[in-house]
Amino acid sequence: MTRTAPRRLAAAPLALALALLAAHAPGARAEGIARTELNRADLSGVPGYEVIVARLEIAPGGVVPRHSHAGDEHLYVLEGGDLTTPDGKTVSFKPGMAVAFPRGLVHGGLTGAGPGTVVVITTHIVEKGGPLNIPAE
Numbered sequence: 034m035t036r037t038a039p040r041r042l043a044a045a046p047l048a049l050a051l052a053l054l055a056a057h058a059p060g061a062r063a064e065g066i067a068r069t070e071l072n073r074a075d076l077s078g079v080p081g082y083e084v085i086v087a088r089l090e091i092a093p094g095g096v097v098p099r100h101s102h103a104g105d106e107h108l109y110v111l112e113g114g115d116l117t118t119p120d121g122k123t124v125s126f127k128p129g130m131a132v133a134f135p136r137g138l139v140h141g142g143l144t145g146a147g148p149g150t151v152v153v154i155t156t157h158i159v160e161k162g163g164p165l166n167i168p169a170e
Contacts, residue, residue, distance in 0.1 A: 064095065066089070066091055066092070066095045066097060067090040071154075073085050073086075082158060083158075083160075084156060084158055086155070086156050087154070087155050088153075088154055088155075090150050091143070091145040091151040091152075092147075093149075093150070094145055094147070097116075097143045098142065099139055099170075100166045100169050101138055101167045103136060103137075103160055103163050103164065104136050104158045104159035105134065107131070107132070108131065108134075108155045109129075109131050110127060110128055110130040110153050111153060112152035114126055114147070114148075114149045114150065115151075116143040117144050117146045118142060118143060
């Protein structure tokens with residue numbers, strides 16, 4: 034089995050497109066978006082930080098707002114599909130795709146284009162007790 038390094042796509046349209054965790058509270062639902070927290074644990078060896086793993090589902094028409102995080106985010110696409118950017122460009126999420134977003138990188142601003150639901154697993158490494166999402170302007 035070959036292991037590949039995660040990609041950092043700061044300048045690519047995908048970095049603008051990928052948005053993960055549309056709701057701020059664990060298990061919260063926004064129209065067309067479902068986030069289910071799967072696990073939360075202290076980051077061993079790094080006091081004050083925790084790891085949060087969640088499943089995010091973006092249904093057709095579901096909107097993921099632009100945001101950033103006060104820590105790193107990694108995602109893995111389980112079920113692929115298309116999302117559109119505010120300027121109408123289509124971004125395809127392929128099953129098995131993995132992406133990394135460094136602390137502070139603004140991403141999101143996407144709408145589920147259908148026909149199916151895009152499903153991803155996200156992992157955040159963030160300061161314990163701080164906000165998971167930071168809304169972008």
